[in-house]
Amino acid sequence: MKKIIEKEFAIDYLNKYGSQMTIGNGYLGIRGALEEDYPEQVRGMYVAGIYNRPSGSTSSELVNLPDVTRFHLTLDGEVFSMLTGTIHSYERYLDMNTGELIRKITWENSAHKKYQINFRRFVSKVAKHLIAAKLEVTPLTGDMKVKVRTGIDGQQTNFGTQQLKELSLRIFDEERMVGEYQTIESKQQIVVATKVNAKGAFTAKNRQLMTAVEQNVAANETFTLEKISSVNTSLSKTDEVLPNTTYLELKKETDLAWEKFWKQTGVEIKSTNTFDQFALDFASYHLEIMTPKDDIRCSVGAKGLTGEGYKGHVFWDTEIFILPFFLYNQPKIAKQLLQYRYLHLKEAQEKALENGYKGALYPWESAFSGVEETPEFAAINIRTGTRQKVASAISEHHLVADIAFAVCEYAAATKDTAFMMNCGAEMLLETAEFWISRTTNRNGRLEILDVIGPDEYTEHIDNNAYTNYMAYFNVKKAMEWNKENQPFQKRAEKFLANLYLPVANESGLIPQDDTFLQKDWINLDKYKANQGTQGILLDYSRQEVNELQILKQADLVMLFYLLPATFETKVMKRNLDYYEKRTIHDSSLSKAIHAIVENRIGDRKQAYQFFQEACLIDLGTEPHSSDDGLHAAALGAIWLAVIFGFAGIDTREELLQITPNLPDAWQSLTFEFVWKGERIGFKITPKMLELSKTTTSVLELIINGEKHSFTDKLTINFEQKDVSL
Amino acid sequence: MKKIIEKEFAIDYLNKYGSQMTIGNGYLGIRGALEEDYPEQVRGMYVAGIYNRPSGSTSSELVNLPDVTRFHLTLDGEVFSMLTGTIHSYERYLDMNTGELIRKITWENSAHKKYQINFRRFVSKVAKHLIAAKLEVTPLTGDMKVKVRTGIDGQQTNFGTQQLKELSLRIFDEERMVGEYQTIESKQQIVVATKVNAKGAFTAKNRQLMTAVEQNVAANETFTLEKISSVNTSLSKTDEVLPNTTYLELKKETDLAWEKFWKQTGVEIKSTNTFDQFALDFASYHLEIMTPKDDIRCSVGAKGLTGEGYKGHVFWDTEIFILPFFLYNQPKIAKQLLQYRYLHLKEAQEKALENGYKGALYPWESAFSGVEETPEFAAINIRTGTRQKVASAISEHHLVADIAFAVCEYAAATKDTAFMMNCGAEMLLETAEFWISRTTNRNGRLEILDVIGPDEYTEHIDNNAYTNYMAYFNVKKAMEWNKENQPFQKRAEKFLANLYLPVANESGLIPQDDTFLQKDWINLDKYKANQGTQGILLDYSRQEVNELQILKQADLVMLFYLLPATFETKVMKRNLDYYEKRTIHDSSLSKAIHAIVENRIGDRKQAYQFFQEACLIDLGTEPHSSDDGLHAAALGAIWLAVIFGFAGIDTREELLQITPNLPDAWQSLTFEFVWKGERIGFKITPKMLELSKTTTSVLELIINGEKHSFTDKLTINFEQKDVSL
Structure with missing residues (x-):
């Protein structure tokens, strides 16, 4: 039962459910706003890649497109609203099995007439431009004029903020309504077309093109209205703007596509907490609908296509948190996400040059153009009137290594040497060249100064452990893929030999940066209790936060997740404990990664605790946490926590390593995982691992530290136990 | 009891009442939108002269400014909305005596807690930038958290359509919130400031700067929140953005200003239909708040400051329908409206030149810049995709004579020779020069070809009676005020001698234009029944309408109103009857003018019928007739109908003429009227006219066709009778 269910209609949760109940297909996303309007309800439709830079702004914004979801319904002269009359029964859910959003209301109006009102909608998973909606109204007490x-x-x-100019509003054949628009600055064309299967009176006014359908309906007869809409843009034009099709026809093919998706990508968790399965399905559903499927010019924004947060910009979130879901399920999509970066290598090289570096410095935030889209200034401080320069675009450079890391992960998982030859090797080379140029020689030691790590509460720091280790990894891998480039090999060798990599001190602590361990500790309990709200910034200035041991997320923990073999387990444990105490988890990226690392060091219970908390980032009770859209990376991280945490998969070495460690509440975990071109079936219980595949090749792999190999099926029995260091 | 009352809360009428309940002072207007949001409710605040031309548009638009009227009210955790819970009592009215908008609700929430909620607001009539609002909430059943x-x-x-760029959002002294904006194209600065008299938590997000005030209130105690706001613009800056003042302080001085207004400008009608008095008060109130008081750069838009219809543009409506209300009550305001035209004489001369004429051709629609603002194309025909060129800017030239007429009317009523010497004479000269250059010589007869008269259903016609007669009047008056200009005198004499002025044919009909009388008649009953909706255009194309005897308004009747002495009564009657049968009255300017002319020819009953219908243009039951704003000219016409119709005043000759003719339903009509610098008190009953004034000069005037004179008081007894021709 894969359903996102709105338990009861509550005005305060409208925009949270609006984000959660987004329907889409990677090409477009439509927020789950109700068909009728409510105050403060945010309606939104977004198409991947359609951005516009408003006059006077330094950033492009994902454009909120003309709407086709609104239905203004008048029943016997009374406007339908769930705020009026009486609701006798109410049901609303997004069926993730089919991508269909359904609402059923038994409504009594103020004149005590009863109606059954059903709304349905979905976005085609086959014909990506198409949106289908259906309205059914049945008068339960007497005739009705609808x-x-x-x-x-x-x-x-x-x-x-207006993003679109209206070019024309038309009706064709007394049926199709067509609106043509252009984004004001980026000059993208948008054509929205729609039709309903009933004659109506057309009007065009104030940027609205509407039809009004009126009918008299006998008691207990059902009035049905279908609306098929399409959205085409200059990025992706089809010959046929709006085909002749029905809700049912479109739904049949979409149902099949979703069935295939769940069959291949679904992860089954048998848990005493059914919420675990739901949260993972929720994540998988949204990862699927937020990610472009056939256009390398588009990547995934920080809120997917569910809202306008972060202006729809692309961060390192995509490569580190979202890409693995596709890499190990639909590797072609992962490749496309990397091609998006390759497409903009030139802009990254230009950014490096402009900043006095070599190689490729990818923009901290990017959109369609591939240039830096990070707002130059943060929001105004309403008390001082000043706007702080946003430091990320200038100093948050780890993203360069993160992209390189994803390239290597892709190469390792797919054996796609064509991609590596055509794109990947060059990306590794250029990103490595950046790091080589980024260092400062201090008494023979190469240091990376004045950066921001993933932990954005410490700014302008030197030798951030995460950044330095990842830069090292980046350059090392670039050497492997660019062996003939002798001048580079030399530069790279020197870099690797001399780059400062912070190691554990006598207390076992790896310093997050040159100064962190010297800063004062403060009790963060109050802020941890309100994780994700950045409440610390109400009590302390950014400058003060920077001078205390306060982490938004823990860089060492992130590093342990990405490069586990580099660190001993006991070092990881020591540092995890130390840094977690100093981490508010104000970043939505934090919790699930802690879950993975806790699991790896063997604390299954703590890992599960973190996992469960990570699942609440978009699914918790706080009514406004997801108003601006879902936390795309956090959704990816839920999947990461299950696969790389509890299933214990490690893909960092040549052979696949598996060290399962299921939560006590879980009876089994079943999923498929694509590795080097083969689709492997996993079934894990607390006592057994079953692997299967359909090819005839022999697969070598390491399970619980021991090497195994198999052709079609392998069963390993073991005893899960808590590791206690 | 001057109250605009919302009888009951009905979602379908929200925007009609929103227009009707606009508060303002001529500098700014704020629609009567409810404090809380409702679907499709249009909130709007407009400042005279603040226009912006959106990118790609040929027209400036009156800018909908950042809002200060919204209050999001949560009572014991439940968002207040009149759609939810139970309303036990409801009262909403705009007190025209004081300009205060008041709403009182006894509301029971879904948890059966009761509250008394009162909202009040007004715009200062003294400090024009200031807006005051007040909220009172009393919990009637137990404590309350508000x-x-x-x-x-x-x-x-x-x-x-976005018109404003946000420049900054600030709070000062933990109290004042200040938003600075700039119109995108016209670069006007807007500073909106506000504060409430309670500590709150400030937030700034998504172009909103908000404070949230929370309090616990004991049962039957009243929570009161006052909000004082100001709007300053680059057109009118004050030193003090937001003074320290209270709702009560501001209200006291505003009450006095309104009291003075009603004392001088109020018209008292004793009628068996109390609606007559109400409609006239409604008109007076709105004329007062829509008209700028101290800035000759601004005039009155077609919807005043009540909505966005006609983009806030200025038409001939101002001079012919609105200016008289001020001319005969507050002549200084009338002068300012003419100064607005004088200020833009240059642009009018340029427009004439560009179109191949001489003199001054005023733009058909104007805004702040004084250049032509008529949209180049009409709204798209959604079926054909074509946009018709708007012909008004090219051919609707009568406006030039209308402005000249208003100059003459001003001169006659005020004896303000200074204005005439400095501005008026030049305006008459330049407008006359336009007409002289506008004619075509056909066999020695000067004709005015290819125009549109006030009746816009007949386009591109020759020798429109209204246009030709008004042009004649224009040139004749220009001669009187430009006697020394010999070359002009010669040109003008030739023009007057040769201009074709259509006269009654053997059937007594004056042709509205060269072809109208030859066109086919059709029965218009169906369309008359839906006056004001332009329903005819659903059944006939514009071209077809143009080729039939179909009038939006009757040009001859308009002409009879403006130049009564030019036509014999029986000619007027014959033509009135003829043309009225061919008039749909789709123009809101039509009915009241018919009332005046009917009255002049003596049909008091028909006049009253038309008057009553004219009063319903904004006050009728059609829910959406005034959504885009009130019909400013139609409001002016209500006053015209009373003063120039029923009171029977005629100011067209040197001596004031009075021929009262009250509707049978009226027992008396009392008002003041400013004539040549003197304020004259009128009291009219069906049997008596009483005049009074406080100066010692002797006033000569003509009453019921006989000359009279008086110093301080005059009483004339007469017998009203129906004239039957």
Whole structure:
């Protein structure tokens, strides 16, 4: 039962459910706003790659497109709203099995007439431009006069920022309504078309093209209105703007596509807490609908296509948190995400040059153009009137190594040497060249100064452990893929030989940066209790936070996750304990990674605790935590925690390593995993690991530290136990 | 009891009442949107002269400014909305005596707690930048936790068209919230400031600067929140953005100002239909708040400051329908409206030149810049995709004579020779020169070809009676005020001698234009029944309408109103009857003018019928007739109908003429009227006219066709009778 269910209609949760109940297909995303309007309800439709830079702004924004989801419903003269009349029964859910959003209401109006009102909608998973919606109204007490107004609403803005110019509003064949628009600055064309399967009266006014359908319906008869819409843009034009098709026809093919998706990508968790399965399905569903499938010009924004947070920009989140889900399920999609970066290698090289470096310095935030899109200034400080320069674009350079890491992960997992020859090797070389140029020689030691690590609460620090280790990894891997480039090999060897990599001190602590261990500790319990709200910044200035031992997320823990073989388990444990005490987890990226590392060091219980908390980032009770959209990376991290945490898969070495460690609440974990071109079936219980595949090749791998090999099936029995260091 | 009352809360009427309940002072107007949001409710604040031309558009638009009227009210955790819970009592009215908008609700929430909630607001009539609002909430059943979120909302757009860039959002002294904005194209600065009299938590996000005030309140205690706001612009800056003042302090001085207004400008009608008095008060109130008082750079838009219809543009409506209300009550304001035209004489001369004419051709629609603002194309025909060129800017030239007419009317009523010497004479000269250059010589007869008269259903016609007669008047008056200009005198004499002025044919009909009388008649009953909706255009194309005897308004009747002495009564009657049968009255300017002319020819009953219908243009039951704003000219016409119709005043000749003719339902009509610098008190009953004034000069005037004179008081007894021709 894969359903995202709205337990009861509550105005305060509208935008949270609006984000959660987004439907989409990677090409477009439509927020789960209700068909009728409510105050403060945010309606939104977004197409991957359609950005616009408002006049006077330094950043492009993901454009909120003209709406086709609104239905203005009048029943016997009374406007339908769930705020009025009486609701006798109410059901609303997104069926993740089929991508269909369904709402059923038994409503009594103020004149005590009863109606059954059902709304449905979905986005085609086959014909990516198409949106289908259906309305059914049945009068339960006597006849009914129904009036529905719907169409294309071009009044949508990004919270008051207009992104689109209206070029024309048309109707064709007394049926199709077509709105043509252009983004004001980026000059992208948008064509929204729609039609309903009933004659109506058309009107065009104030950027709205509407039809109004009126009918008289006998008691207990059902009035049905289908609306098929399409969105085409200059990025992806189809010959046929709006095909002749029905809700059912579109749904049949979409159902099959979703069935295939779940069959291959679904992860089955048997747990005493059914929420575990739900959270993972929720993550998988959203990862699937947020990620472009056939356009290397688009990547995944920090909120996917679920809202306008972070202006729809692409961060390192994509490579480190989202890409693995595809890499080990649908590796072609992972490749596309890397091709997006390769496409913009030139812009990254230009950014490096502009900043006095060599190689490729990818923009901290990017959108369609591939240039730096990080806002130059943060939001105004309303008390001082000043705007702080955003330091990320200038100093948060670890993203370069993160992209290189993803290239290597892709290469290791796929054996796609063509990609590596055509793109990957060059990306590794250029990112490595960046790191070589990024160092400062201090008494023969190469240091990386003035950076921001993943932990953004410490800014302008020197020798951030995460950054230095990842830079080392980047350059080392670049050498492997660029063996003939002798001048580079020399530069790289020198870099690797002299780069400072912080190691554990006598207390066993690896310093996160040159100064962190010297800073004062403060009790963070109050802020940990309100994780994710950045409440610390209400009590301390950014400068003060920077001078205390306060972490948004722990860089060492992130590093342990990515490069586990580099560190001894006891070092990991010591540092995990130390840094976690100093971590608020204000970053949504934090918790699931802690879960993985806790699991690896053997604390299954703590790992599960962190996992469960990570699942609440978008699914918790706080009503406004996801108003601006879902936390895409955090969704990816839920999947990471299951596969790389509890299933205990480690893909960092040549042979696949598996060290399962299921939570006590879990009876089994079943999934498929694509490794070097083969789809491997996993079934894990607390006492057994079953692997299967359909090819005839022999696969070598390491299970619980021991080497094994198999052709079609392998069963290993073991005893899960808590590791206690 | 001057109250605009919302009888009951009905979602379908929200925007009609929103327009009707606009508060303002001529500098700014704020729609009567409810404090809380409702779907499709249009919130709007407009400042005279603040226009912006959106990218790609040929027209400036009156800018919908950041909002300060919204209050998001949460009572014991439940968001207040009149759609939810139970409303035990409801009262909402705009007190025109004081300009205060008041709403009182006894509301029971879904948990059966009761509250008394009162909202009040007004715009200062003294400090024009200031807006005061007040919220009172009393829990009637137990304690209450109240939360109010309010501030400055910069998400406002003109139906999705963004006009403003946000420059900064600030708070000062933990109290004042200040938003600075700039119109995107016209580069006007807007500073909106506000504060509430309670400590709150400030937030700034998505173009909103808000404070959230929370309090616990004991049962039957009243929570009161006052909000004082200001709007300053680059057109009118004050030193003090937001003074320290209270709702009560501001209200006291505003009450006095309104009291003075009503004392001088109020018209008292004793009628068996109390609606007559109400409609006239409604008109007077709105004329007063829509008209700038101290800035000759601004005039009055077609919807005043009540909405976005006609983009806030200025038409001939101002001079012909609105200016008289001020001319005969507050002549200084009338002068300012003419100064607005004088200020833009240059642009009018340029437009004439560009179109191949001489003199001054005023733009058909104007805004702040004084250049032509008529949209180049009409709205797209959604079926054909074509956009018709708007012909008004090219051919609707009568406006030139209308402005000249207003100059003459001003001169006659005020004896303000200084204005005439400095501005008026030149305006008459330049407008006359336009007409002289506008004619075509056909066999020695001067004709004015290819124009549109006030009746816009007949386009591109020759020798429109209204246009030709008004042009004649224009040139004739220009001669009187430019006697020394010999070359002009010669040109003008030739023009007057040869201009074709259509006269009655053997059937007594004056042709509205060269072809109208030859066109086919059709029965218009169906369309008359839906006056004001332009329903005819659903059944006939514009071209077809143009080729039939179909009038939006009757040009001859308009002409009879403006130049009564030019036509014999029986000619007027014959033509009135003829043309009225061919008039749909789709123009809101039509009915009241018919009332005046009917009255002049003596049909008091028909006049009253038309008057009553004219009063319903904004006050009728059609829910959406005034959504885009009130019909400013139609409001002016209500006053015209009373003063120039029923009171029977005629100011067209040197001596004031009075021929009262009250509707049978009226027992008396009392008002003041400013004539040549003297304020004259009028009291009219069906049997008596009483005049009074306080100066010692002797006033000569003509009453019921007989000359009279008086110093301080005059009483004339007469017998009203129906004239039957």
